[in-house]
Amino acid sequence: xxxxxxxxxxxxxxxxxxxxxxxxxxxxxxxxxxxxxxxxxxxxxxxxxxxxxxxxxxxxxxxxxxxxxxxxxxxxxxxxxxxxxxxxxxxxxxxxxxxxxxxxxxxxxxxxxxxxxxxxxxxxxxxxxxxxxxxxxxxxxxxxxxxxxxxxxxxxxxxxxxxxxxxxxxxxxxxxxxxxxxxxxxxxxxxxxxxxxxxxxxxxxxxxxxxxxxxxxxxxxxxxxxxxxxxxxxxxxxxxxxxxxxxxxxxxxxxxxxxxxxxxxxxxxxxxxxxxxxxxxxxxxxxxxxxxxxxxxxxxxxxxxxxxxxxxxxxxxxxxxxxxxxxxxxxxxxxxxxxxxxxxxxxxxxxxxxxxxxxxxxxxxxxx
Ligand SMILES: *Cc1c(COP(=O)(O)O)cnc(C)c1O
Numbered sequence: 450x451x452x453x454x455x456x457x458x459x460x461x462x463x464x465x466x467x468x469x470x471x472x473x474x475x476x477x478x479x480x481x482x483x484x485x486x487x488x489x490x491x492x493x494x495x496x497x498x499x500x501x502x503x504x505x506x507x508x509x510x511x512x513x514x515x516x517x518x519x520x521x522x523x524x525x526x527x528x529x530x531x532x533x534x535x536x537x538x539x540x541x542x543x544x545x546x547x548x549x550x551x552x553x554x555x556x557x558x559x560x561x562x563x564x565x566x567x568x569x570x571x572x573x574x575x576x577x578x579x580x581x582x583x584x585x586x587x588x589x590x591x592x593x594x595x596x597x598x599x600x601x602x603x604x605x606x607x608x609x610x611x612x613x614x615x616x617x618x619x620x621x622x623x624x625x626x627x628x629x630x631x632x633x634x635x636x637x638x639x640x641x642x643x644x645x646x647x648x649x650x651x652x653x654x655x656x657x658x659x660x661x662x663x664x665x666x667x668x669x670x671x672x673x674x675x676x677x678x679x680x681x682x683x684x685x686x687x688x689x690x691x692x693x694x695x696x697x698x699x700x701x702x703x704x705x706x707x708x709x710x711x712x713x714x715x716x717x718x719x720x721x722x723x724x725x726x727x728x729x730x731x732x733x734x735x736x737x738x739x740x741x742x743x744x745x746x747x748x749x750x751x752x753x754x755x756x757x758x759x760x761x762x763x764x765x766x767x768x769x770x771x772x773x774x775x776x777x778x779x780x781x782x783x784x785x786x787x788x789x790x791x792x793x794x795x796x797x798x799x800x801x802x803x804x805x806x807x808x809x810x811x812x813x814x815x816x817x
Contacts, residue, residue: 450814450816452779453696453697453698453779454698454777455697455698455729455812456695456696456697456698456728456729456730456734456811456812457695457696457697457811457812457813457814458492458493458693458694458695458696458807458811458812458813458814459693459694459695459696459784459814459815459816460493460494460497460498460692460693460813460814460815460816461690461692461693461694461816462497462501462692462815462816462817463816463817464678464690464691464692465498465501465502465676465677465692466501466505467689467690468675468676468677468678468689468690468692469482469484469502469505469507469676471675471688471689472656472659472660472670472672472675472676475659475660475663476659476663476666476670477666480666480667480668480669480670481508481509481650481652481668481669481670482507482508482509482669482670482672483507483508483509483510483511483531483652483669483670483671483672484498484499484502484507484509484510484511484672484673484676485510485511485512485655485671485672485673485676486498486499486502486510486511486512486517486521486673487511487512487513487514487517487533487673488513488517488805489805489809490677491673491674491677491801491804491805492693492735492803492804492805492806492807493677493692493693493804493813494813494815495512495517495520495521496520496521496524496526497813497815498676499521499524499526499528500524500525500526502676503526503527503528507528508528508529508669509528509529509530509531509669510526510528510529510530510531511530511531511532511533511671512530512531512532512533513532513533513534514532514534514535514536514539515532515535515536515539515542515543515546515548516539517532518530518532518543518546518548519542519546519548522546522547522548529549529574529609530547530548530549531548531549531551531576531610532548532549532550532551533551533586534551534586535548535550535551535557536557537556537557537560537561537564540560540561540564540565541564541568543561544564544565544568544570544573549574549575549576549609550575550576551575551576551577551578551586551612552575552576552577552578553577553578553586553587553588554586554587554588555588555592555595558596558599559599561575561606562599562603562605562606565605565606566603566605568605569605570605570606571604571605572604572605572606572607573605573606573607574606574607574608574609575606575607575608575609576608576609576610576611576612577596577608577610577611577612577641577649578611578612578613578614579611579612579613579634579637579638580613581613581614581615581629581630581631581633581634581637581653582616582626582629582630582633583613583614583615583616583630585614586614587613587614590633590636590637590640593637593640593641593644594644596641597641597644597645600645608645608647608649609649609650610649610650610651610652610668610669611637611638611641611642611649611650611651612651612652612653612671613630613633613634613637613653614653614655615627615630615631615653615654615655615657615658615662616630618654618655618657618658618661618662619657619661619681619682621661627658627661627662628662630653631653631662631665634651634653638651650667650668650669651667651668651669652667652668652669652670652671653665653667654666654667654670654671655670655671655672655673655674656672656673656674656675656676656679656680656681657680657681657682657685658670659672659675660675660680660681660682660685674800674801675689676692677691677692677693677800677804678690678691678692678693678788679691679788679789679790679800686788686790690785691783691784691785691788691789693783693784693789693804693807694781694783694784694785695730695781695782695783695784695807695811696779696780696781696782696784697728697729697730697747697779697780697782698728698729698777698778698779698780699726699727699728699749699769699774699775699776699777699778699780700726700727700728700729700764700776701726701727701776702724702725702726702727702769702774702775702776703724703725703726703727704722704723704724705719705722705723705724705725706719706722707719707720707721707722710758711725711757711758711766712757712758712759712761712766713758713759713761714758714759715758716741716742716757716758716759717742717757717758717766722770723768723770724768724769724770724771724772725757725766725767725768725769725770726754726766726767726769726774726776726780727764727765727766728747728764728765728766728767728780729763729764730763730764730765730782730811731760731761731762731763731764731765732760732761732762733762733763733808733810734763734807734808734810734811735803735806735807735808735811736760736765736782737760737796737806738759738760739796739797739798740756740760740765740795740796741756741758741759741760741765742756742757742758742759743755743756743757744756744795744796745760745765745782745792745795745796746767747767747780747781747782748780748781748782748786748787749769749772749774749778749779749780749781750772750773750774752772754767754768754769754772754780755767755768767780783803788800789803789804
């Protein structure tokens, strides 16, 4: 890869293929694989990621919102797309773009049935979500009869899958709870299938579920963070490769006298002669103010340069005292080392939040 000349998020598509291969190695060959590409592919680039995953023959995609699914269809993605959190305002578009809604409560079920009937669809694929303990979206176990009463004779739709979502699949201390969720999902699905009269696909595992509870893979699994290179545990992380590297450059170097300050609110005051560098990356790019004042750091030729003062909207400053470097040199924020997990952990947050926050202003470049 050529050295960065501006702030870029480098996306390694070979690492994506490696991560997919590793996750698949935990599964039966017949188990379908759904790639979660919501939130711009966890902040990378949903379209390029989906194109590559389609080429690698994943079976399904999931996005959170309808607008994300429409963008994939407009980019030419033809693989089925599950919309995890559709809102009735977009049900016409769901049908128009051949997206597949998660129907998670009576209101959305009835609204979708009505719109599908008005549009005279036939066997339009829908997915029924059951809540097994996350208490976020989903029908309850005792809603089975109600759902069946609505679906009976509703030829405009066909249930493509029944699914649930685990609350703490990464946490060994919550193993009993997770096993209970899996059991509850299985029981509900059994009752549902018996009354439905045909067998849709079943799925409940996210990335940590695949890694920690492969016995509950059912017909399909849904992986997001694993594809992007994180397994929520060092023992899994060692087999995965982060696909995104955030790089920037040194715009300007300053020599600071003792007692001088750097940045807004004079938050950094130099205790001694210091050398600082200004980086074209700020909180508008997704490096939030919580990384300021020594929490975050950049890496220059393997050496750590701490953030000093407050992170500005479009820039941040680092302490390069004692580090051999010049204006124009490349700096690394996170990637393979430190990882987004390590970088974000310093600020008390998680890789998911850091990655998805990298704004669309940052140029994406792809390693193929
Ligand atoms: C985001 C999401 C996933 C993916 O979870 P990861 O931990 O990133 O693998 C799976 N299922 C649902 C319902 C989700 O919202």
